[in-house]
Amino acid sequence: MIEAHSLTKRYGPKTAVDQVSFTVRPGLVTGFLGPNGAGKSTTMRMIVGLDRPTSGSVTVNGKVYSDHAAPLHEVGVLLDAKAVHQGRSAYSHLLALGATHGIGASRVKEVIEMTGLDSVAKKRVGGFSLGMGQRLGIAAAMLGDPSTLILDEPVNGLDPEGVVWVRELVRFLASEGRTVLLSSHLMSEMAQTADRIIVLGRGRVIADAPVADLISGATVSSVRAVSPQAGELARLLNSPDATITSVDAQTLEIVGLTSAVVGEAAARAGLTLHELTPLKGSLEDAYMNLTADSVEYRTTAASAGAASGGNAGAPLATDPSHSEVSR
Numbered sequence: 193m194i195e196a197h198s199l200t201k202r203y204g205p206k207t208a209v210d211q212v213s214f215t216v217r218p219g220l221v222t223g224f225l226g227p228n229g230a231g232k233s234t235t236m237r238m239i240v241g242l243d244r245p246t247s248g249s250v251t252v253n254g255k256v257y258s259d260h261a262a263p264l265h266e267v268g269v270l271l272d273a274k275a276v277h278q279g280r281s282a283y284s285h286l287l288a289l290g291a292t293h294g295i296g297a298s299r300v301k302e303v304i305e306m307t308g309l310d311s312v313a314k315k316r317v318g319g320f321s322l323g324m325g326q327r328l329g330i331a332a333a334m335l336g337d338p339s340t341l342i343l344d345e346p347v348n349g350l351d352p353e354g355v356v357w358v359r360e361l362v363r364f365l366a367s368e369g370r371t372v373l374l375s376s377h378l379m380s381e382m383a384q385t386a387d388r389i390i391v392l393g394r395g396r397v398i399a400d401a402p403v404a405d406l407i408s409g410a411t412v413s414s415v416r417a418v419s420p421q422a423g424e425l426a427r428l429l430n431s432p433d434a435t436i437t438s439v440d441a442q443t444l445e446i447v448g449l450t451s452a453v454v455g456e457a458a459a460r461a462g463l464t465l466h467e468l469t470p471l472k473g474s475l476e477d478a479y480m481n482l483t484a485d486s487v488e489y490r491t492t493a494a495s496a497g498a499a500s501g502g503n504a505g506a507p508l509a510t511d512p513s514h515s516e517v518s519r
């Protein structure tokens with residue numbers, strides 16, 4: 193469990209993390225999202241004692257990181273996969289790391305096997321590819337069999353097989369009751385991996401909600417109906433609750449009515465439907481809408497993309513007892 197209370201970090205005049213409060217719960221994969229410079233790495237560094245909060249606090253399993261007598265057994269961390277002695281082998285790197293906690297060769301071999309590094313375990317880390325370095329970083333994080341894992345961009349540089357492996361690994365670790373905090377800029381991957389999402393923007397928490405609530409709260413669902421009698425169907429569905437857009441001569445996009453309502457209305461009036469599709473927003477749509485005002489480093493093309501990201505201005509309805517989505 194990770195608990196942050198009004199966590200704040202200033203670097204001179206720059207407030208990198210601003211009064212951030214959240215709880216990362218056991219048994220779930222929690223995704224940590226935010227544009228470049230939003231404060232994710234700074235927050236993660238404070239969680240594991242690499243940076244001191246200017247004010248506020250953050251605990252792991254009930255204690256400030258530095259108060260844990262054997263931190264490797266409490267929290268496993270992948271922050272910078274390249275921060276490894278390049279001349280050492282993967283095996284001796286892990287053995288040296290484990291020695292600080294009385295962790296021996298058998299556990300080192302276990303995590304090497306678990307991360308698929310067997311064939312390169314005795315090779316110099318300096319010659320590792322980005323993906324192999326990531327696997328070694330994950331092996332190091334798992335070394336102490338910790339109940340909490342913090343993985344910053346673990347799929348960075350991994351091939352598709354490696355991406356799926358990380359997804360299955362973190363889902364498995366959460367199913368064992370561990371706490372997993374995961375950052376990634378890959379939205380489709382995050383949507384498949386995380387249960388909950390915390391979004392940071394300019395150092396503040398913009399959203400903290402289950403994935404489904406985040407998407408439904410920050411995007412608009414609609415229905416696409418294709419009919420050779422689209423004009424008649426549009427007249428039939430016309431009501432104050434419905435916003436109907438004619439996409440082409442046969443295609444309507446309807447916001448405010450469910451596909452069941454549209455289908456039943458068409459059937460009652462004897463209108464032919466060639467297609468009736470509920471359209472849901474993606475995590476990427478929700479993320480773009482939520483962070484549209486928080487992106488610090490933006491190219492002109494990305495700016496246009498975010499502004500036209502479809503569902504901007506969507507209603508943000510969530511259950512405040514389980515989630516928080518604000519702008």
Ligand SMILES: Nc1ncnc2c1ncn2[C@@H]1O[C@H](COP(=O)(O)OP(=O)(O)OP(=O)(O)O)[C@@H](O)[C@H]1O
Binds near residue numbers: 203207229232233
């Ligand atoms: N040591 C430092 N000194 C001064 N400013 C810093 C320092 N570390 C971070 N910052 C600033 O704090 C802000 C948050 O940075 P941070 O690296 O935490 O963001 P991030 O969300 O992890 O971004 P990214 O997705 O690019 O990794 C940025 O504006 C960054 O420039």
